Amino acid sequence: MAGPTISVTLKVWRQDGPEAKGYFETHEAKDISTSMSVLEMLDVVNLRLQKEGKEPIAFESNCREGICGSCGAAVNGQPHGPKRATTLCQLYMRHFNEGDLLVIEPFRASAFPVIKDLVVDRSAFDRIIQAGGYVTVKTGQASDANAILVPKDVSDRAFRSAACIGCGACAASCPNASASLFAAAKVAQLALLPQGSVERTSRAREMVKQMDAEGFGSCSKHYECQEACPKEIKVENIAVMNREYLRSLLLDRD
Amino acid sequence: MLDGKVPEGPLSEKWIRHKFEMKLVSPANKPTFNLIVVGTGLAGASAAASLSELGYRVKVFCLGDSPRRAHSIGAQGGINSAKNYPNDGDSVLRLFYDTVKGGDFRAREANVHRLAEVSGNIIDQCVAQGVPFTREYGGHLDNRSFGGAQVSRTFYANAQTGQQLLLGAYGALMKEIKVGNVQMHTRREMLDLIVADQRAVGIVCRNLVTGALETHLADAVILATGGYGNAYYLSTNSVLSNATAAWRAHKRGAFFANPCFTQIHPTCIPIHGDSQSKLTLMSESLRNDGRIWVPRKKGDTRLPHEIPESERNYYLEERYPSFGNLVPRDVASRAAKRVCDEGFGVNGGDAVYLDLLGPIARDGIAALEDKYDNLFEMYQRITDEDPRQTPMRIYPAVHYTMGGLWVDYNLMSNLPGLYVIGEANFSDHGANRLGASALMQGLADGYFILPYTIGDFLARQGRAKVSDDHPAVTDAQRETRERLDKLMSLRGKKTVSELHRELGQVLWDHCGMSRDAKGLQTALEKIPAIREDFWKNANVVGRPDTFNQVLERAGRVADFIELAELMCIDASNRNESCGSHFRVEYQTPDNEAQRDDEQYAYVAAWEYKGVGVQPALHKEPLAFERVGLAQRSYK
Ligand SMILES: Cc1cc2nc3c(=O)[nH]c(=O)nc-3n(C[C@H](O)[C@H](O)[C@H](O)COP(=O)(O)OP(=O)(O)OC[C@H]3O[C@@H](n4cnc5c(N)ncnc54)[C@H](O)[C@@H]3O)c2cc1C
Numbered sequence: 001m002a003g004p005t006i007s008v009t010l011k012v013w014r015q016d017g018p019e020a021k022g023y024f025e026t027h028e029a030k031d032i033s034t035s036m037s038v039l040e041m042l043d044v045v046n047l048r049l050q051k052e053g054k055e056p057i058a059f060e061s062n063c064r065e066g067i068c069g070s071c072g073a074a075v076n077g078q079p080h081g082p083k084r085a086t087t088l089c090q091l092y093m094r095h096f097n098e099g100d101l102l103v104i105e106p107f108r109a110s111a112f113p114v115i116k117d118l119v120v121d122r123s124a125f126d127r128i129i130q131a132g133g134y135v136t137v138k139t140g141q142a143s144d145a146n147a148i149l150v151p152k153d154v155s156d157r158a159f160r161s162a163a164c165i166g167c168g169a170c171a172a173s174c175p176n177a178s179a180s181l182f183a184a185a186k187v188a189q190l191a192l193l194p195q196g197s198v199e200r201t202s203r204a205r206e207m208v209k210q211m212d213a214e215g216f217g218s219c220s221k222h223y224e225c226q227e228a229c230p231k232e233i234k235v236e237n238i239a240v241m242n243r244e245y246l247r248s249l250l251l252d253r254d
Numbered sequence: 255m256l257d258g259k260v261p262e263g264p265l266s267e268k269w270i271r272h273k274f275e276m277k278l279v280s281p282a283n284k285p286t287f288n289l290i291v292v293g294t295g296l297a298g299a300s301a302a303a304s305l306s307e308l309g310y311r312v313k314v315f316c317l318g319d320s321p322r323r324a325h326s327i328g329a330q331g332g333i334n335s336a337k338n339y340p341n342d343g344d345s346v347l348r349l350f351y352d353t354v355k356g357g358d359f360r361a362r363e364a365n366v367h368r369l370a371e372v373s374g375n376i377i378d379q380c381v382a383q384g385v386p387f388t389r390e391y392g393g394h395l396d397n398r399s400f401g402g403a404q405v406s407r408t409f410y411a412n413a414q415t416g417q418q419l420l421l422g423a424y425g426a427l428m429k430e431i432k433v434g435n436v437q438m439h440t441r442r443e444m445l446d447l448i449v450a451d452q453r454a455v456g457i458v459c460r461n462l463v464t465g466a467l468e469t470h471l472a473d474a475v476i477l478a479t480g481g482y483g484n485a486y487y488l489s490t491n492s493v494l495s496n497a498t499a500a501w502r503a504h505k506r507g508a509f510f511a512n513p514c515f516t517q518i519h520p521t522c523i524p525i526h527g528d529s530q531s532k533l534t535l536m537s538e539s540l541r542n543d544g545r546i547w548v549p550r551k552k553g554d555t556r557l558p559h560e561i562p563e564s565e566r567n568y569y570l571e572e573r574y575p576s577f578g579n580l581v582p583r584d585v586a587s588r589a590a591k592r593v594c595d596e597g598f599g600v601n602g603g604d605a606v607y608l609d610l611l612g613p614i615a616r617d618g619i620a621a622l623e624d625k626y627d628n629l630f631e632m633y634q635r636i637t638d639e640d641p642r643q644t645p646m647r648i649y650p651a652v653h654y655t656m657g658g659l660w661v662d663y664n665l666m667s668n669l670p671g672l673y674v675i676g677e678a679n680f681s682d683h684g685a686n687r688l689g690a691s692a693l694m695q696g697l698a699d700g701y702f703i704l705p706y707t708i709g710d711f712l713a714r715q716g717r718a719k720v721s722d723d724h725p726a727v728t729d730a731q732r733e734t735r736e737r738l739d740k741l742m743s744l745r746g747k748k749t750v751s752e753l754h755r756e757l758g759q760v761l762w763d764h765c766g767m768s769r770d771a772k773g774l775q776t777a778l779e780k781i782p783a784i785r786e787d788f789w790k791n792a793n794v795v796g797r798p799d800t801f802n803q804v805l806e807r808a809g810r811v812a813d814f815i816e817l818a819e820l821m822c823i824d825a826s827n828r829n830e831s832c833g834s835h836f837r838v839e840y841q842t843p844d845n846e847a848q849r850d851d852e853q854y855a856y857v858a859a860w861e862y863k864g865v866g867v868q869p870a871l872h873k874e875p876l877a878f879e880r881v882g883l884a885q886r887s888y889k
């Protein structure tokens with residue numbers, strides 16, 4: 001294979017199941033091409049483990065293009081590793097140096113119980129969306145698409161919020177394990193668009209309620225989430241959510 | 255002769271009439287029917303939400319930790335629709351025509367026409383959900399062009415169209431879960447289809463966290479489990495994309511149609527290392543502005559900016575003046591392969607240039623980044639080269655499968671009660687899919703077609719009265735258990751991914767961009783050998799009763815091996831070239847695909863007869879009433 005290679009040491013979190021006790025295990029990853037992603041490097045280590053009859057390190061991935069939100073682990077304490085605006089599957093070994101130590105552990109948040117090794121249960125995020133992160137429109141009810149005009153800058157802003165991949169890095173990076181950035185991205189997208197306006201009164205309130213019920217902490221403005229977010233979702237979204245939340249408390253007469 | 259059940263009447267009235275003639279299930283009765291939807295990509299999520307809205311009780315299954323992780327999320331470039339907003343001459347008829355022609359006359363006309371008819375509703379629906387499509391300054395939706403079309407009919411959300419459409423459908427699904435009509439089962443893998451008394455009535459699946467086998471019974475089963483491009487090991491598909499659900503259904507009697515029709519996408523980042531886990535697509539939309547070229551001199555090792563204009567071969571523009579860089583994918587891929595095989599590739603290797611430097615100089619980088627969003631950055635991240643400074647290097651890669659389970663006009667397979675939608679069926683794209691048409695088809699099936707057609711079946715057949723102790727149920731449970739045990743007992747020396755890689759190489763070499771009888775014969779000798787090797791020498795570690803990705807993978811690869819054999823059987827049966835299926839023996843004097851309509855204007859639907867046993871071929875004849883059969887020309 002062409003191109004430069006490096007060797008690094010891994011300290012990886014192993015945990016057999018949700019109830020089992022976890023521990024760190026050390027592995028040498030030798031002669032890794034710098035054009036591999038961190039996940040491909042783990043693939044190589046896993047192949048070797050299998051050859052030795054050992055269980056490979058469990059981790060999740062699907063698209064490997066930074067869009068599905070399946071992958072994620074903390075590398076040296078940072079969710080998705082040291083490079084800004086990058087998911088783990090798109091973090092390449094060229095960003096590390098010969099001899100580096102990579103401490104790899106699952107996303108930590110009380111609402112994300114470990115399933116195995118680096119795999120965590122993020123179903124709490126689905127339940128937050130279920131609480132109201134959509135427009136209630138049934139198939140067939142829509143009018144002509146161009147009947148709803150949205151100024152380009154508004155639509156572009158809504159898109160930037162909608163770009164959230166639901167990976168959980170925000171909650172994993174937050175000292176309070178808050179899911180505010182995740183919930184806020186959806187609230188803001190729909191608050192910006194005319195399609196979302198009908199359900200504005202209840203959306204933020206219901207989603208925040210669910211977030212609390214799942215055991216996520218509240219936002220005390222550390223803003224680690226913005227640093228960790230692979231899609232550069234901005235904390236301004238949280239301000240929008242707070243505004244929407246207040247508004248819903250004021251307007252809601254139930 | 256297989257009957258596609260295409261309704262009578264003129265093409266443009268078939269769907270309208272059929273909708274009227276189909277029986278309805280009354281609103282009061284809908285909640286008495288239970289439906290299973292496997293898969294939560296665009297097709298599955300849209301179908302599940304729409305069926306639930308109608309009042310049916312729906313159970314939904316997917317592999318990932320959330321329905322939103324489906325492969326559809328990665329689609330970049332856009333979705334077609336015959337809205338004709340740009341006023342550039344588009345219409346239902348033109349979208350229909352382009353699709354039939356793009357598919358090289360191997361799709362069912364009536365299906366394609368219906369697809370074009372409902373294409374407008376899809377955009378309406380998605381906008382109503384809050385999908386942030388890219389807009390013009392006046393606030394209207396923007397459009398661009400894709401291959402195989404001379405109009406701009408592609409709607410897009412920067413380069414994240416699949417993500418935004420899927421999140422729209424996912425939102426609709428979440429809404430129905432909240433209502434309580436949909437029961438969502440994540441981290442489940444369907445491992446068998448239950449067919450009792452000639453009707454599909456349920457599935458057996460494995461809980462991927464606990465390893466427990468579960469049985470779910472219903473009145474109909476809908477598969478929306480995506481395509482099988484990962485049979486080739488390296489493809490642009492997500493790493494979990496697989497054929498298992500479809501293949502299990504095939505083994506229970508569902509016909510597999512046109513398995514050899516696989517799309518090789520022209521613009522992907524070339525292979526760069528042998529531990530690579532997947533290939534990355536650079537959206538076809540880049541061909542709106544990008545120009546494709548290679549050096550005129552063989553083995554030219556100069557840097558691209560050192561090669562003067564006169565020494566560059568813009569081979570698509572030269573060969574296909576009217577479509578230029580926007581020829582369909584199969585044509586563009588073969589042309590790239592040809593120039594590289596002849597030694598004109600970048601540095602004499604397997605790559606051609608996709609050059610955006612001209613448009614960047616003309617319109618400014620900001621304008622292009624606005625259009626193509628994260629594509630430049632993505633390319634740079636992966637290759638460590640900046641496409642704003644130097645042309646991208648690209649090469650074709652396996653991308654999409656037009657083949658799939660056979661379905662009739664109602665999207666039902668030959669097994670009553672089994673419906674197949676999205677990429678998992680063979681339906682609308684013939685021998686080559688046009689860009690931005692998969693998203694359209696998946697959502698058409700899920701939002702606007704299946705919810706109608708399945709009602710007719712349920713109204714006529716009523717509920718499936720099958721209990722847990724029916725032999726079909728217990729057999730499926732037992733066989734699934736035995737198969738898992740057999741996989742777990744494999745303690746050989748080869749990893750499952752090594753075996754998968756070997757299989758992929760055989761398919762790529764002999765059933766890839768070009769095929770011939772001799773190569774296919776070689777593949778048909780090698781694949782059974784890989785199958786034997788697998789069941790003797792594969793190594794499956796870990797335990798069956800926990801989260802075990804090796805076991806999951808092993809089951810999928812075992813199915814890919816069997817499917818690969820069928821792909822090669824199908825490719826050697828089809829003694830013609832059409833669309834993506836290019837048999838070197840059958841080409842026109844100027845090296846284009848040479849169809850044989852006399853012999854092969856049919857859908858090849860294969861019936862399973864046993865592992866390693868020659869399957870039975872059923873033919874569904876294709877008639878072309880509206881679009882005259884003609885040699886495709888993009889010149
Ligand atoms: C990189 C890329 C870019 C693309 N860009 C475009 C584009 O711009 N425009 C376009 O039109 N098309 C595009 N396509 C094609 C398009 O994305 C796919 O064809 C389409 O999304 C498939 O959708 P689907 O719903 O049929 O299946 P998928 O999205 O593949 O979903 C399959 C679902 O089935 C589940 N599943 C699979 N097997 C099982 C099982 N055994 N048990 C339980 N669940 C199972 C999965 O978990 C998943 O939920 C692109 C494809 C790729 C690879």
Ligand code: FES
Pocket residue numbers: 060061062063064065066067068069070071072087088089090165
């Ligand atoms: S695997 Fe999809 S975001 Fe990393």
